[in-house]
Amino acid sequence: xxxxxxxxxxxxxxxxxxxxxxxxxxxxxxxxxxxxxxxxxxxxxxxxxxxxxxxxxxxxxxxxxxxxxxxxxxxxxxxxxxxxxxxxxxxxxxxxxxxxxxxxxxxxxxxxxxxxxxxxxxxxxxxxxxxxxxxxxxxxxxxxxxxxxxxxxxxxxxxxxxxxxxxxxxxxxxxxxxxxxxxxxxxxx
Numbered sequence: 001x002x003x004x005x006x007x008x009x010x011x012x013x014x015x016x017x018x019x020x021x022x023x024x025x026x027x028x029x030x031x032x033x034x035x036x037x038x039x040x041x042x043x044x045x046x047x048x049x050x051x052x053x054x055x056x057x058x059x060x061x062x063x064x065x066x067x068x069x070x071x072x073x074x075x076x077x078x079x080x081x082x083x084x085x086x087x088x089x090x091x092x093x094x095x096x097x098x099x100x101x102x103x104x105x106x107x108x109x110x111x112x113x114x115x116x117x118x119x120x121x122x123x124x125x126x127x128x129x130x131x132x133x134x135x136x137x138x139x140x141x142x143x144x145x146x147x148x149x150x151x152x153x154x155x156x157x158x159x160x161x162x163x164x165x166x167x168x169x170x171x172x173x174x175x176x177x178x179x180x181x182x183x184x185x186x187x188x189x
Contacts, residue, residue, distance in 0.1 A: 009108050016111040025117040025152040028110065029177070041099040048085050048096055055083040064089050074187070077163055088141075088163070094170035097142055113145050117152060124153060132157060138188045143171025143178050150178060163187050 020027045055061065064087025065078040079087055084100060086093040101109045127133055133156055137146050140160030150158060159182040162168050168183045 005106060009106050012108050012111050012115075016114055019114065019118055024121040025114060025148070028114070028148060029151055041096075044092075044096050045099050045103065048092075051085050052083045055080055063087075073163060074189075088167055091166045091169070094142055094164070094166040097167070097170075098144055110144065110148070114148060116145075117148065120149070121152070124156070134159070136161060140171060140183070141167050143168075143174055143181070143183070146171070146181055147174050147177035150181060158182070159184060161186055161188055 019025060055063065061080045061083060062078070064080050065075075067086060067089040068078045073089075077088065081087060082100070082104060084093060085096065088094075088097075105112065124133060135149065135156060135158050137149075137158070137160045140146055140162045141164070143160055146158055146160050149156065158180070160168070160171060160178075161184045162171075163185065165185055168185055171178060171181075171183055
């Protein structure tokens with residue numbers, strides 16, 4: 001299984017580089033992470049790991065429900081997804097999310113997301129430039145995918161919608177990567 005996972009990861013990285021070489025999207029800005037931020041993320045991750053492990057071993061996935069004091073969210077949203085601390089309902093969770101997802105997907109989460117840019121490029125490049133295109137990312141989380149879209153198509157009108165105020169706050173904090181993107185806190189349903 002490990003060999004198959006590694007082989008798939010290597011193939012995905014090759015496809016990612018091929019897509020950049022073919023001009024489907026620009027090379028990601030964060031291929032080489034900021035070392036200070038990477039160390040900060042690593043420390044956060046390892047500090048939280050024992051709590052996530054305890055939840056996993058206990059089968060506890062509803063702790064985040066206690067954070068929904070106003071009952072503002074649907075039940076499915078108030079879970080500890082992947083046994084993550086606070087589900088999607090805290091600043092701490094938002095700070096951990098991107099790094100945790102990269103670990104979960106063995107360092108390939110962003111490369112997987114970028115595969116969606118290929119059909120987007122085909123569509124965008126086939127459009128009449130006189131008619132403006134708009135894109136809404138439903139469930140945009142911390143805005144990582146929108147940042148990748150903004151990087152490849154700086155003139156595209158973009159918006160991100162998510163239910164989590166802390167995740168949207170984290171998305172807005174990306175500053176230059178999400179300049180000009182409207183973020184909306186709402187339930188997509």
